[in-house]
Amino acid sequence: MSYAVKEIFLTLQGEGVHAGRRAVFLRFAGCNLWTGREEDRSSAVCQFCDTDFVGMDGENGGRYEATELAANVAALWGEGCEHRYVVMTGGEPMLQVDDALVDALHGQDFTIAIESNGTIAAHSGIDWVCISPKVGSEVVQRQGNELKLVWPQSGSNTSAMEGWAFDNFLIQPMDSGDSGVNESNRKSAIEFVSQNPKWRLSLQNHKLLGLP
Numbered sequence: 001m002s003y004a005v006k007e008i009f010l011t012l013q014g015e016g017v018h019a020g021r022r023a024v025f026l027r028f029a030g031c032n033l034w035t036g037r038e039e040d041r042s043s044a045v046c047q048f049c050d051t052d053f054v055g056m057d058g059e060n061g062g063r064y065e066a067t068e069l070a071a072n073v074a075a076l077w078g079e080g081c082e083h084r085y086v087v088m089t090g091g092e093p094m095l096q097v098d099d100a101l102v103d104a105l106h107g108q109d110f111t112i113a114i115e116s117n118g119t120i121a122a123h124s125g126i127d128w129v130c131i132s133p134k135v136g137s138e139v140v141q142r143q144g145n146e147l148k149l150v151w152p153q154s155g156s157n158t159s160a161m162e163g164w165a166f167d168n169f170l171i172q173p174m175d176s177g178d179s180g181v182n183e184s185n186r187k188s189a190i191e192f193v194s195q196n197p198k199w200r201l202s203l204q205n206h207k208l209l210g211l212p
Helices: 038-043 066-077 099-107 183-195 205-209
Strands: 003-012 022-028 062-064 085-089 111-116 128-131 143-151 165-173 199-201
Touching: 003 066, 003 205, 022 066, 062 066, 066 099, 099 111, 143 183, 165 183, 183 199
Parallel strands: 022 085, 085 111, 111 128, 128 143, 143 165, 165 199
Antiparallel strands: 003 022, 003 062
C-alpha cells in the first residue's frame, strides 16, 4: 500500500498531555468528516477544522511505501534512537494507517501516537491514542490515553463521554481560524473545567509559540 501524505515535519507537540515534547508530525491527506474544501464546510460534520489536509503538497508531502515513509520520519528526527516520538494526524489518519506502517515505525524505534476523530477503530499497535470527538459523528474508539474535546460544540454529551475508558479528559478551546485565540471560547472552557474536575484544560501552545 502507498500512503498519501500531506506533510511531515519536526516540531514540539503543542496540545494535550504531551505538550512540549519533541515530535515528528506525520500528517495524512484526507478526512471522512470534511472534504477540506471551504465550499463544503457548512455541510460537513466537522465545520471548525483549522488544518490543511488536502493534497500532498506540504513539507515532505507525497506518496510513500511503509518502509520509505518510516525512514523519512527517522531522518527528520535525526541521530539517536531514544525517546523517538511520531504523531500520526490528519485529516483522519486511520483511513490509511495499517500493520505495515505501524511495524515500520516501530522498527525505527518510534513511540507512535495518533490524533483521530474516533470514527474508525485505532490500530492496536499504536502506543498513544488521542481521540477528538466531533458532534454528529459516531465515535467507535471509546478507549485510549487521551480524550480531547474541542469546546464548545453544541450537543456535546460530556457526561456520557466521562464513561468512556480514557486515562485523560481534556477540554480545548475552539480557535478562530487565523487569529487563533477566541477569548469567549477560552473563558467557556475554563469555566467548564472549573466546574468539572475530571477534565483538564488543553491549549494550542504551538500557535502561541509560532510553531508549525
